Amino acid sequence: MAASTSQPTGLLIIGASQSGVQLAVSLRALGFEEPITLLGEENHRPYQRPALSKEWLQGEVGNESLIFRSNEYWAEHHVTLVKGERILRIANNRDGSGVAVAESGAEFPFKRLALTVGARARKLAVDGADLTGVVYLRNADDALALKALVGDATDVVVIGGGFIGLEAASSLKKMGKNVVVLEHGPRxxxxxxGEETADYFLEAHRARGLDIRLDARISRFIPESTPDGGKAVAAVELAAGEVLPAQIVLVGIGVIPNTELAEQMGLAVDNGIVVDAHALASDGSTVAVGDCANMPNPVPGSPAGERIRLESVNNxxxxxxxxxxxLMGRREEYAGIPWFWSNQADLKLQIAGLSMGFDQTVVRRDDERGKFSVLYYRGGRIIAADCVNAPLDFMAVKNALAKGQNIPADAAGDPTVQLKSLAG
Structure with missing residues (x-):
């Protein structure tokens, strides 16, 4: 093991993410008294990510509003915040202690370790992907790079019709840009x-002026020379030969969990760091939390052995x-029902539960009020719902799932009936 440069911290949290911050805050609330070190790779104070593709990009909120906690909070709660350190390897012992070694050569000894390392943007392998103007939107530096380009851009191509792509596309459209969304898949x-919700979003976004192409195939990014002698993206060429002008290409095609440190430590990895119901990794000591963790499905009544990796603030x-x-020596189950949200223009999507394995859907649509919900069932019992501009539907399903109640499918399709009146 590498030599220690200081006394071991009680807990080293690698990843100054939403989950890393919450872990430190929760431990102090539970009475954890040992020193905590919260270490992040980025040279920024821990911040919230969701607004990067929406309010922050549009200039509606400033940098400080994204910061989780003040420096005074960390000092008062005896949490050492370390910025700009990328951990390359971990020398770990059987008792859970060890030393984390950074790219800079700095060493961080610990008694216990938490991996809240999140995920990274999946890169697009296409000719021209390294041109200036081809950007991703996963972290603050990505957002700063995008924002620096927006002012001079007229045309934007967004690659990927997922949450990030549609959120950013809606923001850029609102900012007056010509936006084309290219989705590789059929929806x-x-x-x-599910399919009903996907069709609704396609219809709604097209009605709001977004140019969306499904089953899109990209051939290459076409470059142009810049005054400084570099190369920047000028257009996107599709496989069928069409050329779309673009001064910005924003790629949002999913993420890859950061499992390299876990693999180097010998921990079990399978689409994320494998953990049990109590967030413990396969060594029985390290905890792994958030986007990087593959855990048992926490929804009550899920099939035995069903596992999932969740990418959400709530999770x-x-x-x-x-x-x-x-870490306090207690074994508590996951509380609450997983839920998600995505704000795309005036479309406020809220998802309650997990729809995997559904065998029936019920659609509630009220075009006059702009409300739309899809309820998902498995074996006659509700397991999830997608709710667009329908917060009462969302809360009714979320509460029913938490209480182990059902909402009968045969009565749920009438949008004039409140779902909470059917739960039981």
Whole structure:
């Protein structure tokens, strides 16, 4: 093991993410008294990511509004915040202690370790992908790079019709840009919602002026020379030969969980760091939390052995609370029902539960009020709902799932009937 440069911290949290911040906050609330070090790779104070593609990009909120906690908070709660350190390897012992070694050569000894390392943007392999103007939107530096380009751009091509792509496309459209969305698959948001919801979003976004192409195939990014002798993107060429002008190409084709440190430590990895119901990794000591963790499906009544990796703020918070209890020597189950949201222009999507494995859907649509919901069932019981501009539907399903109640499918299709009156 590498030599220690200081006394071991009680807990080293690698990843100054939403889950990392929540883990530190929850531990202090539970009475954890040992020193905590919260270490981040980015040279920024821990911040919220969701607004990067919406309010922050549009200039509606400033940098400070994204910051989780003040420097005074960390000092008062005896949490050492380390910025700009990328951990390359971890020398770990059987008792859970070890030393994390950074790219800079700095060493961070610890008694216990938490991996809240999140995920990184999936890169697009196409000719011209390294041109100036081809950007991603995963972290603050990505957002700063995008914002620096927006002022001079007229045409934007967004590659990927998932949440990030549609949120950013809606923001850029609102900012007066000509926006084309290219989705490789046959429908929008294919990993997160069912066919009815995907069709609704396609119809709604096209009605709001977004040019959306499904089953799109990209041939290459066409370059142009810049005054400084570099190369910037000028257009996107599709496989069929069409050329779309673009001074910005924003790629949002999903993420890859950061599992390299876990693999180097010998932890079990399978589409994320494999953890049990209490956020403990396969060594029984390290905790892994949030986007990087593959955990048992936390929804009550899920099939035995069903596992999932969740990418959401809600999960980062709730999973961190489970991990905090584990580090305190307690075994608490995941509290609440997983839920998600995505704001795209005036379309406010809220998802309650997990729709995987559904065998029936019920659609509630009220075009006069601009409300739309899809309820998902498995074996006659409700398991999830997609709700667009329908917060009462969302809350009714979320509460029913939390209480183990059902909402009968045969009565749920009438949008004039409140779902909460059917739960039981």
């Amino acid at each position: 929008l948001v294919g990993r997160a919602v 980062a918070i709730e999973h961190a609370k489970v991990a905090a209890y584990s």
